[in-house]
Amino acid sequence: MKPLFKIDLKRIPSFNDKSAAEREKNFELFLKGGFPSKKDENWKFSDLNFIISENFKNITNNDNYKFDEKIESINDFDHNKIILINGSLRSYDLKFEERDKVKIERLKSSEGSYDQIKNNLHYLNKALSIGGYKLEVQKDYKCKKPIIIYNYFTENLDNKIINNSNEIKLNQNSELTLIDYNIGKKSKFIKNTFEKININKGSVLKNIILQKTKGNCYFYRNISGTQDYNSSYQNFILSSGLKFNKIEIDMNLEKEKSSCYILSGLNLSKEEHQEIKTQINHLAPNCKSYQKIKNVLESDSNGVYQGKIFVKDIAQKTDAYQLSKALILNDKAEFNAKPELEIYADDVKCSHGSTSGSIDAEAIHYLMTRGIELREAKKLLIKGFLNEIFDNITEEKIRTFLEKSITEQIDENR
Amino acid sequence: MKSEELKNQDYKYGFTTEIENFKAPKGLSEKTIRFISEIKKEPKWMLDWRLKAFNRLKVLKEPNWQKPKYPKINYQDLYYYSAPKSMKDKPKSLDEVDPKLIETYNKLGIPLNEQKRLSGVAVDAVFDSVSVATTFKGELDKKGIIFCPISEAIQKHPDLVKKYLGSVIPLSDHYFATLNSAVFTDGSFVYIPPNTRCPMELSTYFRINASETGQFERTLIIADKGSYVSYLEGCTAPMRDENQLHAANVELVALDDAEIKYSTVQNWYPGDKDGVGGIYNFVTKRGACRGRNSKISWTQVETGSAITWKYPSCILQGDNSVGEFYSIAITNNHQKADTGTKMIHLGKNTKSKIISKGISAGQADNTYRGLVDIGAKAKNSRNYTQCDSLLMGNKCGAHTVPYIKNKNSSSTVEHEATTSKINEDQLFYCNQRGLNQEEAVSLIVNGFCKEVLQQLPMEFAVEAQKLVSISLEGSVG
Numbered sequence: 001m002k003p004l005f006k007i008d009l010k011r012i013p014s015f016n017d018k019s020a021a022e023r024e025k026n027f028e029l030f031l032k033g034g035f036p037s038k039k040d041e042n043w044k045f046s047d048l049n050f051i052i053s054e055n056f057k058n059i060t061n062n063d064n065y066k067f068d069e070k071i072e073s074i075n076d077f078d079h080n081k082i083i084l085i086n087g088s089l090r091s092y093d094l095k096f097e098e099r100d101k102v103k104i105e106r107l108k109s110s111e112g113s114y115d116q117i118k119n120n121l122h123y124l125n126k127a128l129s130i131g132g133y134k135l136e137v138q139k140d141y142k143c144k145k146p147i148i149i150y151n152y153f154t155e156n157l158d159n160k161i162i163n164n165s166n167e168i169k170l171n172q173n174s175e176l177t178l179i180d181y182n183i184g185k186k187s188k189f190i191k192n193t194f195e196k197i198n199i200n201k202g203s204v205l206k207n208i209i210l211q212k213t214k215g216n217c218y219f220y221r222n223i224s225g226t227q228d229y230n231s232s233y234q235n236f237i238l239s240s241g242l243k244f245n246k247i248e249i250d251m252n253l254e255k256e257k258s259s260c261y262i263l264s265g266l267n268l269s270k271e272e273h274q275e276i277k278t279q280i281n282h283l284a285p286n287c288k289s290y291q292k293i294k295n296v297l298e299s300d301s302n303g304v305y306q307g308k309i310f311v312k313d314i315a316q317k318t319d320a321y322q323l324s325k326a327l328i329l330n331d332k333a334e335f336n337a338k339p340e341l342e343i344y345a346d347d348v349k350c351s352h353g354s355t356s357g358s359i360d361a362e363a364i365h366y367l368m369t370r371g372i373e374l375r376e377a378k379k380l381l382i383k384g385f386l387n388e389i390f391d392n393i394t395e396e397k398i399r400t401f402l403e404k405s406i407t408e409q410i411d412e413n414r
Numbered sequence: 415m416k417s418e419e420l421k422n423q424d425y426k427y428g429f430t431t432e433i434e435n436f437k438a439p440k441g442l443s444e445k446t447i448r449f450i451s452e453i454k455k456e457p458k459w460m461l462d463w464r465l466k467a468f469n470r471l472k473v474l475k476e477p478n479w480q481k482p483k484y485p486k487i488n489y490q491d492l493y494y495y496s497a498p499k500s501m502k503d504k505p506k507s508l509d510e511v512d513p514k515l516i517e518t519y520n521k522l523g524i525p526l527n528e529q530k531r532l533s534g535v536a537v538d539a540v541f542d543s544v545s546v547a548t549t550f551k552g553e554l555d556k557k558g559i560i561f562c563p564i565s566e567a568i569q570k571h572p573d574l575v576k577k578y579l580g581s582v583i584p585l586s587d588h589y590f591a592t593l594n595s596a597v598f599t600d601g602s603f604v605y606i607p608p609n610t611r612c613p614m615e616l617s618t619y620f621r622i623n624a625s626e627t628g629q630f631e632r633t634l635i636i637a638d639k640g641s642y643v644s645y646l647e648g649c650t651a652p653m654r655d656e657n658q659l660h661a662a663n664v665e666l667v668a669l670d671d672a673e674i675k676y677s678t679v680q681n682w683y684p685g686d687k688d689g690v691g692g693i694y695n696f697v698t699k700r701g702a703c704r705g706r707n708s709k710i711s712w713t714q715v716e717t718g719s720a721i722t723w724k725y726p727s728c729i730l731q732g733d734n735s736v737g738e739f740y741s742i743a744i745t746n747n748h749q750k751a752d753t754g755t756k757m758i759h760l761g762k763n764t765k766s767k768i769i770s771k772g773i774s775a776g777q778a779d780n781t782y783r784g785l786v787d788i789g790a791k792a793k794n795s796r797n798y799t800q801c802d803s804l805l806m807g808n809k810c811g812a813h814t815v816p817y818i819k820n821k822n823s824s825s826t827v828e829h830e831a832t833t834s835k836i837n838e839d840q841l842f843y844c845n846q847r848g849l850n851q852e853e854a855v856s857l858i859v860n861g862f863c864k865e866v867l868q869q870l871p872m873e874f875a876v877e878a879q880k881l882v883s884i885s886l887e888g889s890v891g
Contacts, residue, residue, distance in 0.1 A: 041479070313808050328823040331790060341814040343833050346805035350833040354818055357826035 027127035077397035087164035108129035127293035146177035184215035197225030237264035268301035275304035297333035340386035427650035438495035460873025467595035482750035567603035570785035637672035670705030692720025699726035703735035727756035745778030754784035
């Protein structure tokens with residue numbers, strides 16, 4: 001822990017003397033425990049402390065938010081834009097939406113997270129957070145086009161740490177598709193993000209997390225949210241290409257008929273380590289949750305899935321499902337899973353499945369007898385394996401775009 | 415009403431045997447350990463081994479990650495050795511055994527008299543801290559099979575004991591295993607010589623009788639090359655309103671081409687309807703498939719105990735070795751169970767299979783916790799896990815916590831789990847055909863458990879089936 005940090009709180013843009021004491025207190029709390037290690041049950045399969053101390057020393061906080069490159073946007077479908085530079089809100093353009101129906105604000109500190117989270121990385125975030133954005137969709141408004149969050153990271157971020165926090169709120173009967181699009185340069189840095197999501201009655205939030213290029217980055221993202229009556233949350237995680245990435249989703253289904261979908265398709269290559277950890281709390285009757293986690297592991301990559309379904313005693317008629325599947329393509333690759341059920345109601349349908357293994361030799365044989373060479377056959381099967389998770393994306397153009405991105409990833413890795 | 419009557423039916427084995435006891439001084443200390451070692455007339459190496467464990471125990475902490483929490487155990491308030499006085503000078507034959515003890519076992523349905531028994535099962539009966547009698551010794555001797563109390567094996571077969579004791583569960587493994595290593599009193603020892611098929615089922619029957627005692631028995635089974643043994647274990651205890659600790663260690667070693675089948679029907683006193691009393695069953699069971707083509711199979715029916723906390727495991731070291739785990743855990747009233755298995759694949763082409771059925775009723779909590787770990791060198795290994803839970807009522811809980819690790823591209827791991835309640839349609843169907851609610855549930859539950867029950871040896875299967883029905887009586891309707 002000794003030479004790991006060289007933090008200067010004054011470099012935080014929104015820093016003022018009023019918040020100084022609070023930030024210092026949180027930083028001290030963080031230092032007491034440091035980065036979580038595998039002794040912590042939540043980090044059993046991803047020893048962050050080890051990973052960080054192997055790769056970093058003299059971590060400083062970033063104070064550079066200059067960016068003058070041309071922004072290259074996605075042309076495959078119409079969309080609104082939010083632009084973040086190194087985690088901080090730069091600008092936005094909501095040209096497809098009606099005026100005042102979607103509100104975006106700048107956050108200055110760690111407002112976008114729940115206070116009750118007791119987690120060392122949360123202390124770190126509260127100490128160093130530069131804020132982020134707050135997005136609110138008004139009552140009865142269904143967004144016409146998706147919003148893409150262009151998450152740019154500049155060149156000079158070596159050994160820097162970025163702490164930000166965002167908040168998303170959907171008021172009654174609203175709808176939004178949000179795409180997180182990470183674009184990084186070659187520098188090696190850490191990002192620690194906390195997000196608060198609030199989905200009200202009858203609202204639908206779709207969130208897609210996508211990585212444009214491979215990056216030498218170490219990401220942690222904590223999403224915690226609450227869902228009201230008949231609301232729906234869908235999360236698609238396609239963030240392959242990071243050195244380390246852990247996404248932790250904590251969703252509370254507080255009222256009846258709410259549903260939560262978490263789908264992930266990751267294709268990990270050399271020295272990549274990704275973990276998806278979920279906790280779905282069924283707190284009311286008649287809710288549904290569905291998780292499907294797919295990993296393709298090449299080279300010495302490491303995939304982890306820790307999922308927990310909690311069903312409270314009053315949450316009768318719960319329908320909860322967890323599935324994790326991994327294709328291990330190299331003897332150095334590793335897949336660890338801990339799909340957990342904690343159930344206190346009897347009239348429920350809860351099940352989980354987990355499989356890991358190699359590509360089906362018979363399927364390869366079948367393809368090869370039809371004149372497809374081994375390399376192509378493998379690619380085809382991997383594509384089929386991952387593409388399955390797009391079935392839930394109804395928007396044709398977005399689906400085509402995601403399929404294209406995944407195909408590029410697979411081609412790059414093989 | 416039948417169900418009302420049944421609700422009041424008491425734990426059948428809850429009687430106490432009025433017998434004079436000979437006890438070690440209360441408390442856990444070096445003195446107690448020396449006392450146990452001396453009374454067992456142990457050689458010095460054994461005492462040293464115990465003391466080493468005791469020293470290790472001083473730095474260990476009780477684990478606390480388990481789901482069922484329990485009040486702190488005062489280890490200084492327990493008797494670590496308790497034996498019927500009449501057993502102080504070892505009886506030479508069954509005729510010399512105190513008739514009261516024989517009567518106790520008759521009452522439990524385990525007659526020690528060989529003529530009365532179904533032939534084909536040899537029994538070692540352990541009462542509190544000592545082995546009372548071992549039947550069918552002569553017949554086993556002829557084949558070169560050693561089946562005796564472990565205290566006897568320490569004296570008569572020190573080489574075997576020295577070589578294998580602690581080789582699967584090391585001295586410093588964890589708190590309860592180390593506690594057992596320091597203070598274990600008796601248990602069974604089995605050695606099957608090469609290329610021998612044990613002609614009968616070997617069985618140990620454990621009974622805790624004295625109050626304020628803990629039972630710490632140790633079982634060691636070695637199956638030499640090409641041998642086979644099937645071993646059964648049964649347990650009961652009187653009804654008391656205190657919690658008693660049972661911390662046993664069971665070690666199995668299977669060498670090349672050997673097979674061990676270990677079956678348990680655990681029916682310790684579960685405590686009363688309000689959760690007062692009952693046994694804390696904190697047991698460490700582990701088997702090592704050391705040789706090529708070896709196989710270890712665990713079958714357990716867990717119906718008793720206030721808290722059951724155990725994970726019979728297999729370390730699959732030898733190439734082509736096989737590990738199996740079949741489990742039924744039934745919890746009713748305030749019972750709690752946290753059980754499962756560990757399958758550690760180290761050798762090539764190793765296979766493991768886990769079938770776990772958990773049933774909870776009343777206010778009980780039932781957890782399956784398991785690990786499947788496929789190492790980088792365990793090429794072409796395979797695991798299949800299925801764990802199903804059944805919930806009766808909405809005051810109980812069913813939990814599944816599997817850990818799955820795969821470090822190998824040629825190995826396959828499959829895991830599936832479901833949680834549900836008894837299907838209304840099935841119940842309706844049974845009711846319609848004249849079965850009452852109680853009978854219908856018993857029938858459906860037995861069907862739910864069938865995959866595990868059919869793994870049990872015949873003599874046990876019948877008893878286990880009855881036990882499954884009895885344990886759930888009063889939980890429906």
